[in-house]
Amino acid sequence: MTGYPRVWRMMMALCWRERPRATATLLAATLVTTGAVAALGLTLKVLVDAVQAGDRTAVVIGATGAALAFGAHWGLGHLVHLMTVKLVERVSLSRVEPEIMGICAGLPGIEHLERPEFLDRVTALRGRSGAIVDSAWAVLQAVASALGLAVTLAVLGSVNPWLLLLLACAAGQLWLERRGKRGVAAADLASAPDLRLHRHLYRDVCVEPAALAEVRTGAAAGDLLASQAEAWRRATAVRFRAALAAAAWSSAGWVVFATGFAGAIALVASTGSPGQIVLAATVGAQLRGVVEAVLRRSAQAGGHRRVLAPYLWLRDYAAGHAATAGQVPPERLRSGIELSGVTFAYPGAAEPAVREVSAVLPAGSVVALVGEYGSGKTTLVKLLAKLYRPASGRITVDGADLERLDTAGWRAASSAAFQDFGRYQTTFADAVTMGAPPRDLVAAVEAAGADELVARLPDGGATLLGARFGGVELSEGQWQKVALARACARPAPLLFILDEPTASLDAPSEHAVFTGYIRRSRAIAAATGAITVIVSHRFSTVAEADLILVMAHGRLTEAGTHEELLAAGGDYAALYGVQATAYAAG
Numbered sequence: 001m002t003g004y005p006r007v008w009r010m011m012m013a014l015c016w017r018e019r020p021r022a023t024a025t026l027l028a029a030t031l032v033t034t035g036a037v038a039a040l041g042l043t044l045k046v047l048v049d050a051v052q053a054g055d056r057t058a059v060v061i062g063a064t065g066a067a068l069a070f071g072a073h074w075g076l077g078h079l080v081h082l083m084t085v086k087l088v089e090r091v092s093l094s095r096v097e098p099e100i101m102g103i104c105a106g107l108p109g110i111e112h113l114e115r116p117e118f119l120d121r122v123t124a125l126r127g128r129s130g131a132i133v134d135s136a137w138a139v140l141q142a143v144a145s146a147l148g149l150a151v152t153l154a155v156l157g158s159v160n161p162w163l164l165l166l167l168a169c170a171a172g173q174l175w176l177e178r179r180g181k182r183g184v185a186a187a188d189l190a191s192a193p194d195l196r197l198h199r200h201l202y203r204d205v206c207v208e209p210a211a212l213a214e215v216r217t218g219a220a221a222g223d224l225l226a227s228q229a230e231a232w233r234r235a236t237a238v239r240f241r242a243a244l245a246a247a248a249w250s251s252a253g254w255v256v257f258a259t260g261f262a263g264a265i266a267l268v269a270s271t272g273s274p275g276q277i278v279l280a281a282t283v284g285a286q287l288r289g290v291v292e293a294v295l296r297r298s299a300q301a302g303g304h305r306r307v308l309a310p311y312l313w314l315r316d317y318a319a320g321h322a323a324t325a326g327q328v329p330p331e332r333l334r335s336g337i338e339l340s341g342v343t344f345a346y347p348g349a350a351e352p353a354v355r356e357v358s359a360v361l362p363a364g365s366v367v368a369l370v371g372e373y374g375s376g377k378t379t380l381v382k383l384l385a386k387l388y389r390p391a392s393g394r395i396t397v398d399g400a401d402l403e404r405l406d407t408a409g410w411r412a413a414s415s416a417a418f419q420d421f422g423r424y425q426t427t428f429a430d431a432v433t434m435g436a437p438p439r440d441l442v443a444a445v446e447a448a449g450a451d452e453l454v455a456r457l458p459d460g461g462a463t464l465l466g467a468r469f470g471g472v473e474l475s476e477g478q479w480q481k482v483a484l485a486r487a488c489a490r491p492a493p494l495l496f497i498l499d500e501p502t503a504s505l506d507a508p509s510e511h512a513v514f515t516g517y518i519r520r521s522r523a524i525a526a527a528t529g530a531i532t533v534i535v536s537h538r539f540s541t542v543a544e545a546d547l548i549l550v551m552a553h554g555r556l557t558e559a560g561t562h563e564e565l566l567a568a569g570g571d572y573a574a575l576y577g578v579q580a581t582a583y584a585a586g
């Protein structure tokens with residue numbers, strides 16, 4: 001509970017910063033509505049007593065007060081509700097949602113994305129930023145409603161302490177009404193399978209081409225329609241019974257409240273003045289609404305705790321894992337990158353994905369990382385890109401520990417097309433130049449061999465990609481080309497990673513593509529001493545690399561040039577032979 005008041009204060013401060021006048025108005029309106037019911041009763045009493053006594057001034061005061069209290073109760077109450085909804089919506093969308101996204105996007109590395117406790121929290125917060133802001137207002141308005149209830153009871157009790165029993169009648173009415181609503185909710189749940197079946201059969205009979213073909217050929221439409229009607233009948237019968245029961249519970253509640261109310265008025269009528277009768281009738285009739293407001297806002301405040309806990313957790317996590325400013329990466333690589341005993345295990349994994357890997361990647365070299373599926377290649381290049389941190393061992397860049405290098409600076413100096421590339425549903429041009437300061441689209445497209453793809457897009461680089469927003473859907477290989485062009489958009493990175501860049505290509509195209517990348521890598525290397533790491537599980541395509549690293553079960557098993565590895569006659573030589581023969585045959 002300790003952190004919740006901090007969140008409420010923060011949310012109030014955000015509302016104030018975003019819309020100061022609306023926040024001030026809402027606070028004032030909440031305060032005014034707090035005592036509106038009691039004020040209405042009291043001013044009506046003044047009015048009735050004044051009429052009886054023939055006191056004109058008091059009549060005017062009482063009437064004006066009653067009009068104002070009436071307006072505050074009905075007019076302002078509605079305004080408070082509307083303003084809260086709008087303010088909460090605005091602040092959550094313009095402040096809290098971006099904050100949550102910023103926290104997620106700003107965390108260094110991607111290791112948190114492997115952690116269920118992180119993912120669970122982020123999932124719980126998805127689309128729920130409004131509840132975080134509303135929690136502050138719900139608490140404030142619950143307290144205000146409770147204060148309003150206390151004042152209302154004090155006023156009722158001042159007429160006759162027995163009138164306080166009306167509180168029990170109001171609570172009883174609300175309890176009985178909720179009892180009915182619970183039954184309706186249970187019926188919704190119980191009838192859900194039948195309604196699902198109803199929708200499912202609708203799809204089979206009217207929408208789904210494959211199912212429809214079978215339905216037609218089997219002449220089963222009649223049976224399906226009968227099943228659908230039966231499912232609908234069952235669902236509506238359950239729901240109708242629950243609705244009837246809810247109406248009965250609610251009516252019983254109103255009988256309880258009306259009986260108490262009638263008793264209260266009779267009691268006051270036998271002992272009190274006409275003014276007191278009007279006061280008791282007005283306040284007593286509104287008591288149920290006041291109690292209901294307290295319960296509703298308290299329940300909302302309590303319900304919002306489900307969102308506040310993950311929100312606080314996420315903020316604390318971000319504070320504990322914030323990227324710290326580090327050493328600026330060199331502008332040019334001189335000696336290269338060295339891995340010394342690097343080991344890494346995914347959170348919760350029994351075995352490390354990368355074990356005790358030691359290797360030197362010389363500046364300006366093209367390094368091929370090969371190995372069977374699941375041998376740890378992608379994990380190793382993600383460690384180089386500082387997306388994960390080694391559990392033990394270290395990686396140095398020109399002798400400087402990668403851990404100490406500024407993470408954002410190292411990312412800016414690296415460029416990568418990973419196997420699990422993003423499919424950004426923006427224009428082609430934006431999907432390529434995203435995150436690359438020099439927006440040389442043409443060069444990037446050419447380097448990635450995506451010219452043909454752009455030529456086929458209806459609006460060239462301005463074409464919207466992906467079907468979700470009405471754009472052009474691409475094939476797997478075409479999406480990969482976009483990702484490769486994106487990786488090529490940074491003209492002179494120090495580290496250039498291509499993770500299975502030809503995975504979606506056929507074998508004959510593959511060699512040509514590799515040769516193209518290797519040529520480009522040599523050009524970048526001349527400018528910045530950049531290292532290009534090309535990941536592949538196909539041994540036959542990387543012979544031209546300066547250094548080939550062979551991975552198996554997370555370990556580095558062999559390292560050398562193509563000729564050296566063939567001469568060594570180890571796994572590389574064996575697998576190269578097998579795959580080269582297979583491709584030649586294919």
Ligand SMILES: Nc1ncnc2c1ncn2[C@@H]1O[C@H](COP(=O)(O)OP(=O)(O)OP(=O)(O)O)[C@@H](O)[C@H]1O
Nearest residue numbers: 114346349353372373374375376377378379380537
């Ligand atoms: N996000 C993850 N969470 C848990 N384990 C993972 C994760 N990603 C990979 N692994 C495991 O780590 C090991 C190495 O995977 P990695 O993707 O690095 O291998 P790879 O050599 O690149 O494989 P591939 O050629 O199939 O891409 C595998 O056993 C894999 O199952």
